Amino acid sequence: MMLPRLVDPAPGDSLSRADPLPSLRSRRRDGPGAGNDAAQPPPLHLLRYDAHRPADAGDARLPEVDGQGFAPRRLHAGRRVFVQGQAFDHLHSVHAGSFKTVIVLPDGREQVSQFCFTGDLMGLDGLGGGIHASTATALEDSVVFEVPVTSLCDAAVPSKPWHEVLYCHMSREIVREHAQMLLLGSMGAFARLATFLLELSDRMAVRGFSPLDFHLRMTRCDIGSYLGLSMETVSRMFSTLQQHGVIHVDRRHVVIRSPGQLRELRDRNSA
Incomplete structure (x- = not known):
């Protein structure tokens, strides 16, 4: 399915406080050592x-x-x-x-x-x-x-x-x-969020978690600060991506339904 062209939100929107969201556990894929909570130095x-x-x-x-x-x-x-x-x-x-x-x-x-x-x-x-x-x-x-x-x-x-x-x-x-400079300096709002989700997906995968089904530990306010966007803009973009079937969002729980469309959004919405 071809993703319709998404127009970046108008800049300048902001809210006065962070959007606190309840914490949920990540779904870890089965593998050797699962369930071992003993504190050991990281490999x-x-x-x-x-x-x-x-x-x-x-x-x-x-x-x-x-x-x-x-x-x-x-x-x-x-x-x-x-x-x-x-x-x-x-x-x-x-x-x-x-x-x-x-x-x-x-x-x-x-x-x-x-x-x-x-x-x-x-x-x-x-x-x-x-x-x-x-x-x-x-x-x-x-x-x-x-x-x-x-x-x-x-x-x-x-x-x-x-x-x-x-x-x-x-x-x-x-x-x-360098990547952060590129993100803030030359990418539109949707490209920034798509890049963030794809990077997070890669980081989850290499640590043994599902790359397509995970929980955000940070608030939307934190994400907005990292991406150079307001919390309201981030929330609105999450809703838009969900409406187009690219992701599913339930508070901090994110399911990436179409990583290909996220990559397309990242690549074609660069400023």
Whole structure:
């Protein structure tokens, strides 16, 4: 079915508050290790995650420092991992759950800069200047492994896997920033939302979740901030895509019915 041409909403619409939505569980596909809730350091193949490349099949674990595994830290939804301007002393590897990172602009406005999931490494923005350039907040009850910078430096010298992990993540940060600039600077509103959903679908797939049936952990306000759109515009576009049979939305529950039409929308609605 040919998707009719969709006209981007008029800019400038906004609402005064976030749209809080109830949290729902993701549907995970069956696989080895399903149901094992024991806290273990995340596999290196997840840390090497690339949205454009399938994850490796290996199950190597994070290297240990002085015989001790990195300490897990459990956070409830809404708790902060680190705060913008805070001294940088740890990297944080996401073991379970999800996070958003937010940059506070000089005028006091907040901009969501990225969403992090299992296998992502948070806090790289502090490597250069010794302070965090953003604030990371849990979107749900989550677990991170805290990697002390001092131990990281000691471990990185003899450890080829650690070199690969750090280089991979730093490279991904650069690629992600470039993609975000492209998203905000040259794409129309519908193309932005389509790109966001397709990227999220890829990230779910590589982590063992269904790429077509998942739950959004972030609010529509968060999505709007990330995409440079108002919450009302995001809500209206979700409704429009549902009306055209591209997706089905029930609060935070999203089913992608036609990924091909989403890709078409992403490609043809670029500004």
